[in-house]
Amino acid sequence: MAVNEDKQNFSHPIYQYLEKLPGVDVGLTLADQVLTWSQLNSLHLFPMATSCCGIEFMAAACSRFDVDQIGSIARGTPRQSDVMIIAGTITVKMAPRVKKLWDQMPEPKWAIAMGSCAISGDFYRDIYSVVPGVDTFMPVDVYVPGCPPNPEALLMGLRRLQEKIRKKRSGEWVEPELRPAPPGLRMPSLPRLGDPSRDPGLDQAQLDAVLNLDPGGMLRRSEGT
Ligand code: SF4
Structure with a gap:
């Protein structure tokens, strides 16, 4: 079963069809609650x-x-x-x-x-x-x-x-949870994902790293170094 992007409700083609029928929304609300309860507890x-x-x-x-x-x-x-x-x-x-x-x-x-x-x-x-x-x-x-x-x-x-x-x-x-800041400890220099002060170049570098398994990894492998 798929869930829509903001993770607030279940979505499914049958579900979406039923939603359009008059009076079914009460049952769907209950079904949504049951599905949410099931997922929370599994x-x-x-x-x-x-x-x-x-x-x-x-x-x-x-x-x-x-x-x-x-x-x-x-x-x-x-x-x-x-x-x-x-x-x-x-x-x-x-x-x-x-x-x-x-x-x-x-x-x-x-x-x-x-x-x-x-x-x-x-x-x-x-x-x-x-x-x-x-x-x-x-x-x-x-x-x-x-x-x-x-x-x-x-x-x-x-x-x-x-x-x-x-x-x-x-x-x-x-409320999004904040990274805990233990008193007296210096925080890391890299800002967290989504932080406005984060350099977008970092995201690209990380994406490249994932695609290549490590920075330049595929290239190095193809060059045999
Ligand atoms: S050193 Fe790191 S990994 Fe080990 S117990 Fe402490 S927080 Fe966990």
């Missing part, structure tokens, strides 16, 4: 676990905390997932792959940045090979700060995401 998680935060994700998925209690289940493929959880440090070389996996996820989809490394690069932000926050190359819906955030924090993040989806589907305004 989020399929795609763990992009690269380092220590990934261990906390595994703990969250195991019996003591158990993301299943809110209907979520981890999937091993982006094509069957709704929510990407980036748990760990993302390197510059890895970023195009992460973006590619994100692009392979069907709409509607959401992303959670779990832990300080995914949020801002944290200790490693000024290292040449580390991405200073995943929101510099893909959208992030929920930030779960911590080093590492514990499983309860992740569950809270999932709850926040469910609430955001519910509000958006019912047509309520949803």
